[in-house]
Amino acid sequence: MKYKIRMAVESDAKAVHDIYGAYVPLDYVTFTVDNPDIESYRQKIKNTLEKYPFLVAEAENGEILGYTYGSPLRPHDAYQWNVEWTIMLSPNAPRRCGIATSLYNEFASILEKQGYRYIYGVLVDTNAASLELHKSLGFIEVGLFENAGYKLNEWRGIRWLVKQIGAADDEPKKPLRLSEVRFAEKFIEPNG
Numbered sequence: 001m002k003y004k005i006r007m008a009v010e011s012d013a014k015a016v017h018d019i020y021g022a023y024v025p026l027d028y029v030t031f032t033v034d035n036p037d038i039e040s041y042r043q044k045i046k047n048t049l050e051k052y053p054f055l056v057a058e059a060e061n062g063e064i065l066g067y068t069y070g071s072p073l074r075p076h077d078a079y080q081w082n083v084e085w086t087i088m089l090s091p092n093a094p095r096r097c098g099i100a101t102s103l104y105n106e107f108a109s110i111l112e113k114q115g116y117r118y119i120y121g122v123l124v125d126t127n128a129a130s131l132e133l134h135k136s137l138g139f140i141e142v143g144l145f146e147n148a149g150y151k152l153n154e155w156r157g158i159r160w161l162v163k164q165i166g167a168a169d170d171e172p173k174k175p176l177r178l179s180e181v182r183f184a185e186k187f188i189e190p191n192g
């Protein structure tokens, strides 16, 4: 199945809502317990695109196979060169054929152009697929917080992983806004 990677638009909110919502009631891959409404996702896409990429993988038939976006690691100014990374594939999307890797590669390339320095992944300690994905992309595990969340009648820990994408200069420039860097849609032939 060929697909393209493009920047999300506000009208992707329903697809993003539905993909995320498929995991919310069933799984610890997200610690969210109640899926926000579609309008919240519309706002999230709009707000994210001011500072970070929000990308979708779209099949030739228009189905959204997955999405990825960045968010601030912490709210304080001095953390502004760090980005927390989120990635979700649709439950219907084929696995292990590189969709997440393709999304990540575009995501990281844009962040690097913007001048960000570190990408963080935060994942539940039972998410072996995500852990292996992060490692395959060069992330290094830097922390394990035991019993960080309670969901589905279980306490679960989280792992933190990090990847450096730019030099940690003494005086970094403020990251560029997303609109200040160029991005062209990519058409991908899956490798699986």
Ligand SMILES: CC(C)(COP(=O)(O)OP(=O)(O)OC[C@H]1O[C@@H](n2cnc3c(N)ncnc32)[C@H](O)[C@@H]1OP(=O)(O)O)[C@@H](O)C(=O)NCCC(=O)NCCS
Pocket: 023, 029, 087, 088, 089, 090, 094, 095, 096, 097, 098, 099, 100, 101, 102, 122, 123, 124, 127, 128, 129, 130, 132, 133, 134, 136
């Ligand atoms: C985790 C997830 C994003 C991986 O997407 P994907 O498109 O299948 O990943 P890729 O094909 O790019 O995999 C790249 C590499 O990651 C590792 N990997 C991915 N899934 C794996 C799995 N289930 N088991 C072991 N390794 C895995 C492998 O090293 C893989 O390379 P390989 O297939 O050549 O061995 C996807 O399974 C998903 O969306 N899961 C549900 C939501 C989720 O967990 N999101 C992350 C929250 S932190």
